[in-house]
Amino acid sequence: MKLHSYFRSSAAYRVRIALQLKGLSFDYVPVNLLRGEQRAADYVSHLGDGLVPALETGDGHWLTQSMAIIEYLDETHPAPALLPATPLGRAQVRALAQMVACEIHPLNNLRVLKYLVHELKVSEDAKLAWYRHWAGSGLAAVERQLALLADERRAAGLAESLYCWGDTPGLADCCLVPQVYNAQRFEMSLDTLPRIQAIVERCRALPAFALAHPDACPDAP
Amino acid sequence: MKLHSYFRSSAAYRVRIALQLKGLSFDYVPVNLLRGEQRAADYVSHLGDGLVPALETGDGHWLTQSMAIIEYLDETHPAPALLPATPLGRAQVRALAQMVACEIHPLNNLRVLKYLVHELKVSEDAKLAWYRHWAGSGLAAVERQLALLADERRAAGLAESLYCWGDTPGLADCCLVPQVYNAQRFEMSLDTLPRIQAIVERCRALPAFALAHPDACPDAP
Numbered sequence: 335m336k337l338h339s340y341f342r343s344s345a346a347y348r349v350r351i352a353l354q355l356k357g358l359s360f361d362y363v364p365v366n367l368l369r370g371e372q373r374a375a376d377y378v379s380h381l382g383d384g385l386v387p388a389l390e391t392g393d394g395h396w397l398t399q400s401m402a403i404i405e406y407l408d409e410t411h412p413a414p415a416l417l418p419a420t421p422l423g424r425a426q427v428r429a430l431a432q433m434v435a436c437e438i439h440p441l442n443n444l445r446v447l448k449y450l451v452h453e454l455k456v457s458e459d460a461k462l463a464w465y466r467h468w469a470g471s472g473l474a475a476v477e478r479q480l481a482l483l484a485d486e487r488r489a490a491g492l493a494e495s496l497y498c499w500g501d502t503p504g505l506a507d508c509c510l511v512p513q514v515y516n517a518q519r520f521e522m523s524l525d526t527l528p529r530i531q532a533i534v535e536r537c538r539a540l541p542a543f544a545l546a547h548p549d550a551c552p553d554a555p
Numbered sequence: 556m557k558l559h560s561y562f563r564s565s566a567a568y569r570v571r572i573a574l575q576l577k578g579l580s581f582d583y584v585p586v587n588l589l590r591g592e593q594r595a596a597d598y599v600s601h602l603g604d605g606l607v608p609a610l611e612t613g614d615g616h617w618l619t620q621s622m623a624i625i626e627y628l629d630e631t632h633p634a635p636a637l638l639p640a641t642p643l644g645r646a647q648v649r650a651l652a653q654m655v656a657c658e659i660h661p662l663n664n665l666r667v668l669k670y671l672v673h674e675l676k677v678s679e680d681a682k683l684a685w686y687r688h689w690a691g692s693g694l695a696a697v698e699r700q701l702a703l704l705a706d707e708r709r710a711a712g713l714a715e716s717l718y719c720w721g722d723t724p725g726l727a728d729c730c731l732v733p734q735v736y737n738a739q740r741f742e743m744s745l746d747t748l749p750r751i752q753a754i755v756e757r758c759r760a761l762p763a764f765a766l767a768h769p770d771a772c773p774d775a776p
Contacts, residue, residue, distance in 0.1 A: 382700025383654055395643060398700070399657065402649035409642040421630040422616060428623035432656075433604055436620065440661035449688070454677055467670070479603025479619070 335360040336390035338377070340367045341551035344439055345400040346387035347512035350546035352404040355503060356411050363390075364553035367444060401428075401435055404505055416504040427499045430479060430506035434513045438472035442516070462520065469517045473527055476510065480529040497533055503540065511537050515548070556581040557611040559598070561588045562772035565660055566621040567608035568733035571767035573625040576724060577632050584611075585774035588665060622649075622656055625726055637725040648720045651700060651727035655734045659693035663737070683741065690738045694748055697731065701750040718754055724761065732758050736769070 337353065337360045339346035353360055365371045365386050378384040380396040389397045389406070397403050408416045417424045440446070442465050450456045450464060484494050498506035514524065514534045524531040537543045548554055558574065558581045560567035574581055586592045586607050599605040601617040610618040610627070618624050629637045638645045661667070663686050671677045671685060705715050719727035735745065735755045745752040758764045769775055 378699075380703070382698070382703055383658065383696040385658075391643075397646050397650065399650035399653040401657075402646045402653055405649060406642050406646035409645065421627050422612075424630065425618050425623045425627035428626060429618065429620035432620040432623055435653075436622075436657050436661055437604065437606075440657055441667065446662065449685070450675075453688075454671075454675065454681060454685070456675055460675060464670070464675070467674075475604040477603070478599075482601070482603055 335392055336363050337361070338363045338365050338386055338388040338390065339551065339553075340365050340372075340386050341548040341554045343367065343386045344443070344512040344516050345385070345435075347515070347546060347548060348400045348435075348508045349387045349389065349403050349407075350551075351503075351508045351511065351543055352407050352416060352505075354542035354545045355414060355416065355508075356407060358407070358411060362552050364551075366553070401431055401505070401509070404508055408505070414502060416508065418499060418504070423499060426483060427504055427506045430476060430498050431509040433472065433476050433479065434506075434509040437475065438469055438513055439516075441468040465520050466522060469513070469520065469522060473513070473517065473522075473530060477527045477530055480533075484529070496536055503537055503542075507533065507537050510534065511543060556613055557584050558582070559584045559586050559607055559609040559611070560772065560774075561586050561593075561607050562769040562775045564588065564607045565664070565733040565737050566606070566656075568736070568767060568769060569621045569656075569729045570608045570610065570624050570628075571772075572724075572729045572732065572764055573628050573637060573726075575763035575766045576635060576637065576729075577628060579628070579632060583773050585772075587774070622652055622726070622730070625729055629726070635723060637729065639720060639725070644720065647704060648725055648727045651697060651719050652730040654693065654697050654700060655727075655730040658696065659690055659734055660737075662689040686741050687743060690734070690741065690743060694734070694738065694743075694751060698748045698751055701754075705750070717757055724758055724763075728754065728758050731755065732764060 335358065337349060339350065339362060367386065372384050372386055381388050381398050383398055385398060387400055387403065389403045391397065397406055404416060417427055447461060450461050480498065487494060497503045498510060510530065511534055514530065544550065556579065558570060560571065560583060588607065593605050593607055602609050602619050604619055606619060608621055608624065610624045612618065618627055625637060638648055668682060671682050708715060718724045719731060731751065732755055735751065765771065
């Protein structure tokens with residue numbers, strides 16, 4: 335397998351975590367977003383969206399969209415599982431992942447911030463306020479959702495989850511950790527987000543998350 | 556089951572289509588986004604994100620995030636299937652759905668357009684240009700991805716898909732049709748998107764899509 339990745343891409347970081355959690359070996363192919371390499375003719379000939387990450391499978395298929403790639407990895411390499419065994423559990427984990435991947439990240443990625451600055455001519459301060467508004471409100475929503483899930487477990491007589499859902503890291507953690515890394519680059523505090531803070535700390539202590547970190551990528555400066 | 560929905564919400568529209576494709580009966584609970592009913596205390600006590608749609612299951616669980624809800628419906632009511640049988644097929648369908656739900660819709664929903672106008676004080680023209688930029692580039696990416704999938708089928712000796720993937724509508728169509736409805740409200744043309752146009756026309760001819768249409772909702776004006 336080959337992973338087309340950029341060290342700082344939050345979406346690529348998600349897939350790197352999943353690959354490491356499953357202990358899968360892969361070739362790392364750097365795609366420099368700042369130099370626009372994702373728009374190169376050869377790259378876009380394989381991918382309608384021309385985004386990172388892309389997973390090139392062993393049999394030559396190019397897969398796009400990080401959550402779709404992670405579910406593919408989970409289906410083709412089931413252990414350790416990144417999704418719970420029940421439909422309800424899977425819906426809860428997918429919802430947490432999508433609260434990051436559909437509500438926060440799309441508003442704050444590089445091309446959107448560029449549009450704000452270059453097309454809408456917003457100031458640096460207004461750009462930062464935009465970032466913090468969506469990341470702040472989005473992470474607060476995730477924090478509330480984690481509290482609701484904790485209530486549900488308590489009512490069922492279960493101990494509190496160690497990760498986003500249950501006692502092993504999964505799809506939602508693959509999305510949450512890169513989003514928090516990103517928010518911290520923008521100097522956001524996690525003080526009001528104790529559950530997220532605890533989960534992210536627990537994840538960061540695992541080798542798989544360390545190996546997937548942007549600083550550990552071959553294309554990190 | 557109860558579906559908390561707003562007639563014009565693109566994300567709620569996706570779930571309505573899935574419910575109708577599966578022939579599931581449900582109570583429609585209107586949540587008026589313009590009046591801010593999604594922020595009512597009772598509503599947010601069940602949902603960390605306080606968004607529509609939410610699916611209240613028969614056993615009292617509240618599910619959020621449209622793609623997660625649709626996969627839950629597909630797992631709990633498998634026929635007709637909204638995802639292909641193979642991991643590769645599922646990855647391709649999920650990627651198409653996410654190209655809409657992660658790359659287009661998040662940039663163009665009501666709260667984002669409101670932020671542009673109220674916080675960033677952009678003009679009506681600049682707001683429309685923003686909408687058309689993300690919807691236009693995002694739908695063009697979907698169109699290219701559909702062409703790549705068609706190439707792949709041709710190479711395998713298969714006939715071209717009638718819908719986004721294969722000969723029955725699925726998760727990707729549930730996301731594409733509401734996005735196109737939305738784009739047409741903003742007077743965007745589909746002239747350069749022949750595959751999308753053909754798929755959407757085929758979908759619109761099906762009773763399930765007609766029943767799920769915003770105009771068919773109890774809260775439509």
